[in-house]
Amino acid sequence: MQLIDIGVNLTNASFAQHLPEIIERAEAAGVCQMMVTGTSVQGSEHALELCQQHDETGLRLFSTAGIHPHCASDWNADTAQRLRALLKEERVRAVGECGLDFNRDFSPRPQQEKVLEEHLALAVDLQMPVFLHERDASQRLLEILADFRDRLPAAVVHCFTGEQRALFGYLDLDLHIGITGWICDERRGTHLHPLVRNIPQGRLLLESDAPYLLPRTLRPKPKNGRNEPAFLPEVLREVALHRGESPEQLAAHTTACARAFFNLPEIA
Known part of the structure; x- marks a missing residue:
């Protein structure tokens, strides 16, 4: 059984001293490929370097390149050029x-919207899929995406935590949906x-979002409280339970979906 983790923050400082073991544990758990999330220009450059340094095969670690809305205020005249160069790399x-x-409004909302549109324009120009973040902004995100959707090859709303109205709006725009360990949280994810x-099927993707969102249903829990991609099977188990599918069925179609979305190579 193969799994693909479509969103893992391997550049996080908490992973820095343990990357080989974390990658090894993920592979042992059936997580055969991982997408390392880029959330700033420097972070995206780091994500690419990490993939190159820790995967000599070129088959298992890939990355994204972009600016998280929290960091939208950091956008400047050089940002688009640096992102474009990154997005032309084979691993990105x-x-x-x-x-x-x-929800947090770490950058002003008009700036967040401008920077999102810059990303979408890049994706249209380069014909690449988009990895989207949304908190408490589903209606505005839908409005902005509507102007670009016909020209975008694909887009995923990662770590979906919203309500039915938002989900159906995203599905109506033919977006993919990423589900994390949030679904395992009895306090806020039920x-x-x-x-x-x-x-x-064909729109559902799984992700750890590690080191965040440790599945609360996981037993035993790690003493350090840190999530890692090796725990993605727990998200698989919980999602399969509520979809009325076997874990094997869910793994098969979400892995095929992720591979097609990111144009990833087959793993024997």
Whole structure:
């Protein structure tokens, strides 16, 4: 059984001293490929370097390149040029993480919207998929995406945590949906249990978002409380339970979906 983790923050400082073991544990757990998330220009450059340094085969580690909405205020005249150069690298397979975060508002909303549009224009120009972030901003994200969607090859709303209205809006725009360990959280994720049944095969993707969002259903829990891609099978188990599928069935179609979305090579 193969799994693809479409969003893991391997550049996070908490992973720095343990990357070989973390990658080894992920592979032992069946996570055969991982997308390392870029959230700033420097972070995206680091993500690419990490892939090159820790995967000599060129088959298992890939990355994204983009500016997280929290960092939208950092956008300057050189940013688009540096991102474009990154996006032409073989290991970089998607534009992002980009989007809107009206929950924390670390960057002004008009600036977030401008930077999102810059990312979408890059994705259209380069014909690459988009890795999207959204918190408390689904309606505005839908409005902005509507102007670009016909020209975009694909886009995924990663770490979906929203309500039915947002989900159906995204599906109506033919977007992919990423599900994380949020669904395993009995305090705030139970509303996702009935919703995941509505995501069609070919639109559903799985991700750890490690080191964040440790699945609360995981037993035993790691003493350090840190999530890692080796725990993605717990997200698989929970999503399969609420979709009425076997873990093997869910793994097969989400892995095929991720491979097609990011144009990843087959793993024997």
